[in-house]
Amino acid sequence: MASRTYSGKEVAVHxxxxxxxxxxxxxxxxxxxxxxxxxxGSRIILKYAGKDATAxxxxxxxxxxxxxxxxxxxxxxxxxxxxxEKVEVKITDEERARQERxxxxxxxxxxxxxxxxxxxxxxxxxEKAWAYYSSAADDExxxxxxxxxxxxxxxxxxxLRDVTKVDWSATILGQKSSMPLYIxxxxxxxxxxxxxxxxxxxxxxxxGIIQMIPTLASCSFDEIMDAAAPGQxxxxxxxxxxxxxxxxxxVQHAEKRGIKGLFITVDAPQLGxxxxxxxxxxxxxxxxxVSKADQGxxxxxxxxxxxxxxxIDPGLSWSxxxxxxxxxxxPLILKGVQCWEDALEAYDIGLKGVxxxxxxxxxxxxxxxxxxxxVEVTAKLKEKRGLSFPNEKFQLFIDGGVRRATDVMKAVALxxxxxxxxxxxxxxxxxxxxxxxxxxxxxLHDEFEMNMRLLGARNIKEVVPEMVDSSNINMHLVSVPSxxxxxxxxxxxxxxxxxxxxNKL
Numbered sequence: 001m002a003s004r005t006y007s008g009k010e011v012a013v014h015x016x017x018x019x020x021x022x023x024x025x026x027x028x029x030x031x032x033x034x035x036x037x038x039x040x041g042s043r044i045i046l047k048y049a050g051k052d053a054t055a056x057x058x059x060x061x062x063x064x065x066x067x068x069x070x071x072x073x074x075x076x077x078x079x080x081x082x083x084x085e086k087v088e089v090k091i092t093d094e095e096r097a098r099q100e101r102x103x104x105x106x107x108x109x110x111x112x113x114x115x116x117x118x119x120x121x122x123x124x125x126x127e128k129a130w131a132y133y134s135s136a137a138d139d140e141x142x143x144x145x146x147x148x149x150x151x152x153x154x155x156x157x158x159x160l161r162d163v164t165k166v167d168w169s170a171t172i173l174g175q176k177s178s179m180p181l182y183i184x185x186x187x188x189x190x191x192x193x194x195x196x197x198x199x200x201x202x203x204x205x206x207x208g209i210i211q212m213i214p215t216l217a218s219c220s221f222d223e224i225m226d227a228a229a230p231g232q233x234x235x236x237x238x239x240x241x242x243x244x245x246x247x248x249x250x251v252q253h254a255e256k257r258g259i260k261g262l263f264i265t266v267d268a269p270q271l272g273x274x275x276x277x278x279x280x281x282x283x284x285x286x287x288x289x290v291s292k293a294d295q296g297x298x299x300x301x302x303x304x305x306x307x308x309x310x311x312i313d314p315g316l317s318w319s320x321x322x323x324x325x326x327x328x329x330x331p332l333i334l335k336g337v338q339c340w341e342d343a344l345e346a347y348d349i350g351l352k353g354v355x356x357x358x359x360x361x362x363x364x365x366x367x368x369x370x371x372x373x374x375v376e377v378t379a380k381l382k383e384k385r386g387l388s389f390p391n392e393k394f395q396l397f398i399d400g401g402v403r404r405a406t407d408v409m410k411a412v413a414l415x416x417x418x419x420x421x422x423x424x425x426x427x428x429x430x431x432x433x434x435x436x437x438x439x440x441x442x443x444l445h446d447e448f449e450m451n452m453r454l455l456g457a458r459n460i461k462e463v464v465p466e467m468v469d470s471s472n473i474n475m476h477l478v479s480v481p482s483x484x485x486x487x488x489x490x491x492x493x494x495x496x497x498x499x500x501x502x503n504k505l
Contacts, residue, residue, distance in 0.1 A: 003077040008084035015050030023052040028076040059190040114403045114424040115485035121427035129191035131280045136361040137272035143361025146401030149369035152472040153410045158456030166452040167459040172418045173261045175233040178208035184420030185237030190218035192430030199429040203437040205229035215239040235261040242313040267336025269314035272363040340380035353395035370398030378415040389415030405447030413468045
């Protein structure tokens with residue numbers, strides 16, 4: 001069909017399951033044949049049939065999702081937006097209550113730590129957004145263990161050192177950072193704030209740290225790169241597409257734009273079951289719409305996460321690494337390594353490093369924390385290859401569960417070059433916008449300054465293994481004081497429950 005410009009009235013008549021058109025960013029799409037394949041279910045599309053769906057589409061889809069998933073002949077043309085009837089936005093009682101909670105937020109200067117941002121975000125974010133950001137796999141044991149593992153590492157401070165001046169800057173893959181941490185890749189940034197990942201880009205520039213751009217960002221890759229300050233260093237996290245030509249195009253474009261490190265995600269051949277997110281999906285779908293659809297062929301059980309991840313290749317293997325080396329000169333790092341054997345393999349084939357990570361507890365439940373794996377990896381690579389860490393030629397990173405600068409310092413003492421932080425920064429800008437993420441980074445800055453002095457380390461190279469006791473890291477039943485701030489923020493998983501029963505008067 002030749003591209004043309006439609007009036008709003010022409011689009012509006014295609015408002016049924018039999019003929020369903022929608023408008024996204026001024027373009028008209030025929031999604032009739034896609035209704036039953038939409039990972040988010042058909043109901044949400046039918047709600048906007050014949051209407052402008054941009055506001056609903058933007059927060060939960062990568063920018064090119066609709067153009068990628070629809071055949072070219074379903075891209076019908078443009079619409080004259082002046083003729084499009086505005087979708088009436090009805091404020092529900094739940095949304096009105098949420099707005100009241102937003103108005104009741106404490107002032108930013110009362111937010112003292114990263115836990116505080118999470119506590120406020122929990123009550124002020126839309127329920128669907130909170131479910132996606134906070135959810136983790138199965139019983140969420142690994143999600144909680146990621147944080148608890150830091151409680152099994154104790155400091156051995158040194159005294160009577162001149163700590164008038166302390167320096168906690170670091171070098172990550174040859175790039176300078178004001179702190180031994182980076183902003184880890186997290187998907188769907190616009191669920192928490194209209195500017196999405198751009199909040200992180202701007203804050204990273206202001207505070208001199210590195211942002212890892214996610215494949216599944218709400219903002220486009222080029223939009224994020226264009227928002228960077230001159231000379232700002234950024235990494236890129238890659239989900240490998242089943243279509244290698246698409247992957248090649250993404251990788252080479254990232255290198256052309258100046259990305260300084262490619263982090264290939266290797267722990268997600270299939271999506272983990274994130275039940276908080278899944279329950280949001282169940283409640284959003286109208287049972288009558290499911291009954292109208294083909295009930296046999298559509299997996300409707302994965303919430304927002306399922307809607308954005310179907311392209312990821314479960315066939316990715318070690319044999320693909322040579323291909324990656326052939327298409328880019330960027331440093332290659334595997335993100336999601338969970339045992340020393342795979343870390344050793346990565347070293348032996350010439351990769352620049354690994355992220356010891358379990359995907360924030362969102363994939364295999366009962367996978368060990370990155371911190372515990374770090375202790376194992378440094379010991380085994382020293383035994384097998386004579387390596388000591390931190391090591392410039394083969395760098396170790398961890399992520400998951402970090403809430404304090406002391407968590408980062410424990411990882412550095414045990415051999416990590418730097419630590420990735422993801423959810424806390426999402427919560428910071430979701431609760432307080434760009435001022436929130438700036439405050440979060442300032443809090444970490446202040447924590448580093450204080451704790452470097454208290455530990456007796458004048459620079460990050462002096463944060464060494466002798467400054468920590470990691471003898472209990474492998475013990476998973478250790479009695480330690482409870483972390484009340486973390487536990488109070490954790491939202492317990494809910495089981496199945498009856499739907500609300502309305503009494504007839």
